[in-house]
Amino acid sequence: MDKKIFVYTNGTEMSTNIEKILRKKLNKTGLRVFEEYDESTELIICIGGDGTLLRLVQDFNFPKTPIVGINTGHLGFFQEILPEKIDDFIFLYNQDRYSIQGLNGVTCCVKTDSSSSKHTALNEITVKGLLTHPVHLNISINNSFIERFSGDGICVASPAGSTAYNYALGGSIVDPRLNLLQVTPIAPMQNVAYRSFTSSILLPSNDKLTVIPCNNDDCNLSVIYDGMMTDYKNIKEISICLSRKKINLVRFDDYQFWEKVKSKFL
Numbered sequence: 430m431d432k433k434i435f436v437y438t439n440g441t442e443m444s445t446n447i448e449k450i451l452r453k454k455l456n457k458t459g460l461r462v463f464e465e466y467d468e469s470t471e472l473i474i475c476i477g478g479d480g481t482l483l484r485l486v487q488d489f490n491f492p493k494t495p496i497v498g499i500n501t502g503h504l505g506f507f508q509e510i511l512p513e514k515i516d517d518f519i520f521l522y523n524q525d526r527y528s529i530q531g532l533n534g535v536t537c538c539v540k541t542d543s544s545s546s547k548h549t550a551l552n553e554i555t556v557k558g559l560l561t562h563p564v565h566l567n568i569s570i571n572n573s574f575i576e577r578f579s580g581d582g583i584c585v586a587s588p589a590g591s592t593a594y595n596y597a598l599g600g601s602i603v604d605p606r607l608n609l610l611q612v613t614p615i616a617p618m619q620n621v622a623y624r625s626f627t628s629s630i631l632l633p634s635n636d637k638l639t640v641i642p643c644n645n646d647d648c649n650l651s652v653i654y655d656g657m658m659t660d661y662k663n664i665k666e667i668s669i670c671l672s673r674k675k676i677n678l679v680r681f682d683d684y685q686f687w688e689k690v691k692s693k694f695l
């Protein structure tokens with residue numbers, strides 16, 4: 430029976446051209462492209478860069494269907510296939526010669542004096558002051574008070590997000606086989622008045638981080654999940670943990686995480 434495929438693209442000229450070529454090739458090989466995504470879809474092909482994959486994940490709320498990326502973006506760290514390797518991909522996929530890499534997201538619950546909202550991101554949840562205001566946040570791990578953080582904010586990354594904003598902030602690259610949460614300070618203040626951790630801290634996968642604004646001035650914060658931002662007023666508490674939601678990326682035999690890191694970062 431034909432396998433059911435859904436194609437998601439960022440709509441750039443290059444991606445649209447690749448999509449046309451891909452559709453022709455798929456139709457010849459028993460892989461049928463459907464115009465709608467539903468749970469019977471067997472593969473999602475994402476044409477674009479990492480940003481496109483992040484949008485797909487939000488649009489389809491962490492679909493369980495395996496996803497494979499064709500890179501037409503700038504970096505393409507998540508993306509497995511180069512446009513010129515589409516034939517190889519179809520051949521290997523049809524022969525079931527691939528594995529699945531599960532990547533968990535990170536989730537937060539924001540409680541204000543009048544509401545409670547959840548966001549889940551694949552890369553990271555960032556908590557920052559509005560505009561350029563530094564913030565003072567009481568940070569607890571599993572309800573045990575750890576530090577009073579002062580600075581621009583904190584970035585809480587999943588293993589998948591360790592190579593994104595987290596890395597730019599000086600955080601560590603994490604092999605995604607290690608399921609952990611990385612908390613990286615953004616411009617921590619260090620002087621006689623304020624003391625904060627200046628390096629990332631790593632938490633086991635089932636730990637919970639809680640952020641409580643220290644003063645009334647710190648209760649208005651931006652919460653950013655994979656680049657999408659919501660500003661909140663009168664925040665009482667934000668709790669952040671690894672999400673049970675995950676995506677399943679298709680990886681072929683030659684995929685090696687550290688080779689990918691080397692090729693994209695060095």
Ligand code: NAP
Pocket residue numbers: 477478479480481483502503504505506507552553589590591592593594595597654655656
């Ligand atoms: P964007 O400005 O288009 O993306 C920023 C860059 O991050 C792009 O080059 C993107 O790759 C790359 N990227 C995304 N996820 C990655 C990952 N897991 N590993 C390595 N690189 C990754 O914005 P966007 O498309 O909305 O993406 C939002 C993401 O941007 C956020 O989740 C955050 O991690 C990242 N970000 C980075 C910085 C920084 O580095 N200073 C600042 C803010 C946000 P492609 O070129 O393939 O799309």
